[in-house]
Amino acid sequence: MDIEIRKLSPKFAEEYVRFFDETPHDHAVDEHKCYCVCWCNTDYENADFSSREQRRAVALEYVRENNIQGYLACHGEKIVGWCNANTKADCLKCCSWRRFMSYVPIDDNPDIKIKSIFCFVIVPDMKRMGIATQLLKRVCKDAVQDGFDYVEVYPYNESSWQSSDFGGHYEMYIKNGFTVYCETEQGIVMRKKLK
Numbered sequence: 001m002d003i004e005i006r007k008l009s010p011k012f013a014e015e016y017v018r019f020f021d022e023t024p025h026d027h028a029v030d031e032h033k034c035y036c037v038c039w040c041n042t043d044y045e046n047a048d049f050s051s052r053e054q055r056r057a058v059a060l061e062y063v064r065e066n067n068i069q070g071y072l073a074c075h076g077e078k079i080v081g082w083c084n085a086n087t088k089a090d091c092l093k094c095c096s097w098r099r100f101m102s103y104v105p106i107d108d109n110p111d112i113k114i115k116s117i118f119c120f121v122i123v124p125d126m127k128r129m130g131i132a133t134q135l136l137k138r139v140c141k142d143a144v145q146d147g148f149d150y151v152e153v154y155p156y157n158e159s160s161w162q163s164s165d166f167g168g169h170y171e172m173y174i175k176n177g178f179t180v181y182c183e184t185e186q187g188i189v190m191r192k193k194l195k
């Protein structure tokens with residue numbers, strides 16, 4: 001399958017929100033489409049995430065201002081996948097980090113640069129076709145070029161309180177050189193050393 005991976009930029013803002021409009025977020029919580037506005041590099045204090053429409057409007061604004069970082073997987077001109085990948089240090093103030101990521105260790109060494117992958121969304125009829133793996137490999141490749149020391153990921157434990165698999169699959173990470181850095185009841189932190 002011919003898939004092109006594109007880095008999200010402001011010019012893709014409309015296509016980005018349309019992808020989320022049309023793609024089920026999760027089998028159980030589609031009405032709560034997130035548009036990935038809670039995994040970004042801006043403080044959420046003044047943002048209104050109360051409805052799907054509000055989250056969509058915020059997503060347009062955030063993409064246009066480069067506050068959401070990540071990669072789009074395209075088949076022809078159609079977006080078929082998304083991966084949210086940002087600098088870990090930039091995401092510590094985001095809404096979802098504050099709410100869900102208290103189990104993740106914060107590195108005290110300012111010289112360590114970590115790229116964090118928070119989620120994948122793949123169109124339903126193209127899941128399990130290697131698209132998430134292609135996105136993951138591109139994130140790692142660019143992270144090396146951008147001088148990152150690690151790529152960090154957060155798949156959920158099988159018995160976790162989270163029902164969704166948007167954090168990526170443990171097996172995919174193992175196959176791509178990640179190892180477990182920390183494991184808790186809430187989730188697993190895995191890392192790939194880049195240097």
